[in-house]
Amino acid sequence: MSEIWGKFIYEINSYQKILNTNIASSFKQVDEAGIYGSLTIIAIAFVYGIVHAAGPGHGKAIVASYFLSQGRRLISAFKMGYLVSTIHALSALILTFLIYYLVDGLFSRTFNQSVDIMYKVSGIFIIFVGLYLIYELKKEWNTYEKIEKTKDKKSYIVALSVGIVPCPGVMTVLFFSLMMGHLVTGILATIAMSIGMGLTISLTGALAIKSSHIAKNNSIIIKILQVLSPFLVLCIGVFLVL
Structure with a gap:
């Protein structure tokens, strides 16, 4: 199993390198190619987003854990996936502009430091989410409507x-x-990339929801998933902070 996963990650990284190279070379040719060159970059960026999000990270494990513990309808997975990818891209846009225009000459070093800090901030948020989900396990809700509103806030x-x-x-x-x-x-390329990432993250969430629905036929399995998933989220948050 580990060999299959390792090969999968290797292939994903290989495709990312190819797409990265294509994007870089396409940017160099935009002046000559005109709008065709720009459209080529946008199309490559969309594919890059799909492939990029398929690799490690991008919150897929947390999204999957959330839906395994909470269930929900399939549409919720796509709402969550595109909300995650939109915030993911916006934070990158803001940080890139700040770094580029404020500390132009120190881009690489500041880039790495900023990303490390944001990982830790995200880890703290995720720890609180994990604790909150654990707390929710202990509560009983009176109406379906109340549950749905609470789930929307949690998402x-x-x-x-x-x-x-x-x-x-x-x-x-x-x-x-x-x-x-x-x-x-x-x-425009980053927007296309965000759409591609959102698709991958959404499909991960949809798979988790489908799995939770199947598991409902076995009450023991669903109870185990509901208990373990919040703790998995908590562990991921701790890992990001350390």
Whole structure:
């Protein structure tokens, strides 16, 4: 199993390198290729987003754990997935602009330091989410409507906690665009990349929801998932902080 996972990660990283190279070379040719060159970058960025989010990180484990413990309808997975990817991309955009314009000459060092800090901040948020989910396990709700409203609030908290970490892939694409003087193309590419990432994260959540629905046929399995999932979220948060 570990060999299959290792091979999968290797393939994902290989595809990311190829797509990164294609984006970089396409930015260099935008002046000559015109709108066709910009559209090519945007299309590659969309595919890059799908592949990039399939690799380690991007909150897939937390999203899956949340839906395994909470259930929900399939539409909730897509709401969550695109909310996470939107926050993920926006935080990257804001941080890239701040770093590029405020400390232009120290980009690489500041980039790494800022991402490390945001990982720790995200970890703290995720720890609180885990503790909150554990607390919710102990509570009994009177009506379905009350449960649904509470779940909506929790989903926003989870999305913010996961998405607050800036996406290095988005920052790289935007940095290329700034260096090459094609900011508009870069922003459109990051939007396309965010849509691609949202699709992958959403499908992860949908798979978790489907799994929880199947597990409902076995009350023991669903109870185990409901208990373990919040603790998994808590452990991920602790791991990010340490």
